[in-house]
Amino acid sequence: MPLGFSDINLKNIISFNNYEGFRLGIGGTTNEKFSKKFRIDSYVAYGTKDKNVKFSVGTGVNIDRHSNTWLNLNYTDDVQQIALTEWAVDGKIFKIYDPESLNYSTFYKHQTWKANVESKIIPKIQSVIEFSNSYIEPEFNYAYNLDGVLYTDYYMTTSKISMRWNPKSDYMQTPSGLVEVVKRYPKFTFQFTQSLPGVLKNDFTFSKIDFRTDYNINFLNGQQTNLLLEAGLAIGDIPLTHLYSTSPNNLNETTVWQRITFAGKNTFETMYFNEFFSSEYVSFQLKHGFNSFIISKSIQPSLVVVTRMAWGDMQNPENQLGMAYKTLKRGFYESGLELNQIFKGLGMGGYYRYGPNGLSSFKDNLAIKLTYVLDFNL
Numbered sequence: 001m002p003l004g005f006s007d008i009n010l011k012n013i014i015s016f017n018n019y020e021g022f023r024l025g026i027g028g029t030t031n032e033k034f035s036k037k038f039r040i041d042s043y044v045a046y047g048t049k050d051k052n053v054k055f056s057v058g059t060g061v062n063i064d065r066h067s068n069t070w071l072n073l074n075y076t077d078d079v080q081q082i083a084l085t086e087w088a089v090d091g092k093i094f095k096i097y098d099p100e101s102l103n104y105s106t107f108y109k110h111q112t113w114k115a116n117v118e119s120k121i122i123p124k125i126q127s128v129i130e131f132s133n134s135y136i137e138p139e140f141n142y143a144y145n146l147d148g149v150l151y152t153d154y155y156m157t158t159s160k161i162s163m164r165w166n167p168k169s170d171y172m173q174t175p176s177g178l179v180e181v182v183k184r185y186p187k188f189t190f191q192f193t194q195s196l197p198g199v200l201k202n203d204f205t206f207s208k209i210d211f212r213t214d215y216n217i218n219f220l221n222g223q224q225t226n227l228l229l230e231a232g233l234a235i236g237d238i239p240l241t242h243l244y245s246t247s248p249n250n251l252n253e254t255t256v257w258q259r260i261t262f263a264g265k266n267t268f269e270t271m272y273f274n275e276f277f278s279s280e281y282v283s284f285q286l287k288h289g290f291n292s293f294i295i296s297k298s299i300q301p302s303l304v305v306v307t308r309m310a311w312g313d314m315q316n317p318e319n320q321l322g323m324a325y326k327t328l329k330r331g332f333y334e335s336g337l338e339l340n341q342i343f344k345g346l347g348m349g350g351y352y353r354y355g356p357n358g359l360s361s362f363k364d365n366l367a368i369k370l371t372y373v374l375d376f377n378l
Contacts, residue, residue: 001150003028004033004204005030005031005033005034005361006028006029006184007028007030007031007182008026008027008028008030008033009027009028009029009043009163010027010149011023012027012028012045012149012163013025013066014025014044014311015101016100016101016102016279017081017101017103017105017158018049018102018103018105018224019047019050019079019103019105019106019107019139019164020047020048020049020050020051020052020079021047021049021050021103022047022048023046023047023056024045024048024144024351025043025044025045025046025301026043026044026194027042027044027045027056028041028042028043028368029041029043029205029250034104034117034297036188037062038059038060038061038062039059039060039062039092039122039302040057040058040059041057041058041060041074042055042056042057043055043056043058045078046249047079049195050079050112052079053119054077054079055076055077055078056074056075056077057074057075057376058072058073058074058075058114059072059073059074060073060074064098064119064121064326065360067119067120067121068119068120068121069117069118069119069121070117070118070190071115071117072114072115072116072117073114074112074113074114074115074120074201075111075112075113075114075259076110076111076112076114077110077111077112078109078110079107079108079110079139080107080110081101081104081106081107082106082107082108082140082241082245083241083242083243083244083245083277084245085191085210085230085232085244087162087164087166087189087191087210087212088116088128088160088162088191089118089126089128089162089163089189089191090164090189091118091128096298098265099261099263099265099307099372100247100249100265100267101210102261103249103251103261103273104273105141105325106139106140106242106274107139107338108136108137108139108140109136109137109138109139110134110135110136111134111135111247112133112135112187113131113133113134114130114131114132115130116128116131116285116334117130122168123171124165124167124169124171125163125164125165125166126163126164126166127161127162127163127164127320128160128161128163128317129159129160129161130159130160130161130162130163131158131160131180132156132160133156133157133200133201133202134154134155134157135153135154135155135201136153136155136239136241136277137153137186137256138152138153138239138241140217140322140323141322141323142239142240142320142321143239143321144204144240144319144320144321144325144336145318145320146204146237146319146321147268148309150196151203151239154202154203154204154239155200155201155202156202156204157195157196157199157200157201157202157308158193158195158243159193159194159196160191160192160193160194161191161192161211161276162189162190162192163189163190163191164188164189164190165185165187165188165189165190166184166186166187166188167186167188168184168185168186169182169183169184169187169235170182170212173175179349182227185214185215185216185217186214186215187213187214187215188211188212188213189203189210189211189212189213190207190208190211191208191209191210191211192207192209193207193210194206194207195207195370197254204237204239205236205237205239206234206235206236206238207234207235207319208233208234208235208238208242209232209233210231210232210233210234211228211230212228212231213228213229213231214219214227214228214229215227215228216227219252221291223245223288223289223290224288224289225286225288226285226287226288226289227240227284227286228266228283228284229282229283229285230281230282230283230284231281231282232244232278232280234279234315235315237276237319238279240320240323243277243279243314244278244281244312245274245276245277245279246268246271246276246278246281246283246310246313246328247264247266247267247268247283248267248268248271248272248273248274248276249261249267249268249269249271249273249274249369250268250269250270250271250273250367251265251273252272252274252358253260253271254371255363256366256367258269258370259367259368260370261369261370261372262372263349263351263371267334268308268310268332268334269334269349269351269367269369270305270334270351270352270353270365270366270367271332271334271353274323274325274326275322275326275345276312276325276326276327276328276332278312278313278327278328279312279313279314279316280312280313280315281309281310281311281328282310282312282340283308283309283310283314284308284309285307285308285309286328287304287306288304288305289302289303289304289340290302290303290304290305292341296309298343299342299343300341301339301340301341301342301347302339302340303337303338303339303340304337304338304339304340304349305335305336306335306336306337306338306351307333307334307335308334309331309332309333310328310331311328311329311332312327312329312359313328313329314327325348326357328357330356331357332353332355332357333353333354333355333357333358334351334352334353335351335352336351336352336353337350338371340371340373341373345372345373345374345375346370346371346372347371347372348368348369348370349368349369349370349371350358350364350366350367350368350369351368352366352367353365353368
């Protein structure tokens with residue numbers, strides 16, 4: 001939201017998760033009214049439950065306007081949900097609605113210095129090359145066993161290259177750089193992370209490779225199919241905080257009704273938080289949306305069929321101490337139906353898990369969720 005010389009980031013004003021409670025704050029980035037060559041971005045936030053202040057401050061210099069290349073430096077003192085894949089090229093994407101974060105409850109603290117170069121120097125490819133150093137402090141019972149030494153907190157120094165390729169999208173050169181004017185699919189995202197032994201403070205040696213592709217098919221009759229494939233591989237000594245949880249979104253409560261919450265866009269609705277962790281995984285999702293049917297002028301719901309599946313494994317599980325979990329070696333499967341936009345964007349979804357990781361009780365395999373759609377996209 002533009003406000004004078006800065007663009008206020010609305011997602012920093014208020015959010016909620018089960019660790020911080022209500023997260024209240026303010027933050028934004030200076031815009032071209034301030035400078036076309038230089039920018040400052042920052043935020044400050046406070047959690048009503050953990051009662052801690054978090055902040056971030058950074059600056060950037062535009063070194064090539066044609067390719068929109070920026071050299072950035074940033075320091076952050078904040079918390080982060082464990083086992084999430086953070087795509088560096090998604091750093092500037094704004095999500096006005098992010099329901100998954102509502103249910104997050106297991107976090108680590110981090111103090112991170114980060115320097116990167118972001119660019120569109122190659123046509124149709126957004127790229128980020130990044131160097132970072134972090135001090136990590138898990139906020140749960142955990143230790144990593146490395147050759148008999150137990151790490152309950154640790155340092156990580158890493159380099160990263162992240163790229164998103166939109167081969168069929170159309171771009172236009174503007175005074176502000178290349179702009180994607182027609183979005184088409186498929187889209188491919190690749191990321192490689194390498195720890196740097198002997199550089200600054202670094203306790204572990206590891207590599208990570210991550211891949212994502214999504215494809216939307218729009219039919220002439222108005223229906224839409226979305227396909228999403230994600231995969232990740234972590235090699236070496238890497239703590240649970242930086243492995244893979246495969247996007248769970250089911251609360252660890254006893255009854256179906258206690259577990260009712262908002263469904264995510266690409267989350268496993270019947271997978272419980274902290275139920276599975278992996279050092280290598282692949283997941284696939286298919287969603288098909290049918291045309292809306294008219295009940296009244298204000299009530300025009302749409303039916304969406306969803307199926308998701310994931311496979312994975314954990315290398316050297318004996319090194320991960322303190323948290324009980326399962327692996328995805330036998331696979332995880334769920335399917336469901338969503339009736340979206342029943343009223344004012346709100347809808348309802350029902351999902352069921354089955355297969356080798358299906359649970360013995362019917363009710364434990366079932367999840368009922370609220371859905372919310374801002375527009376007609378899945």
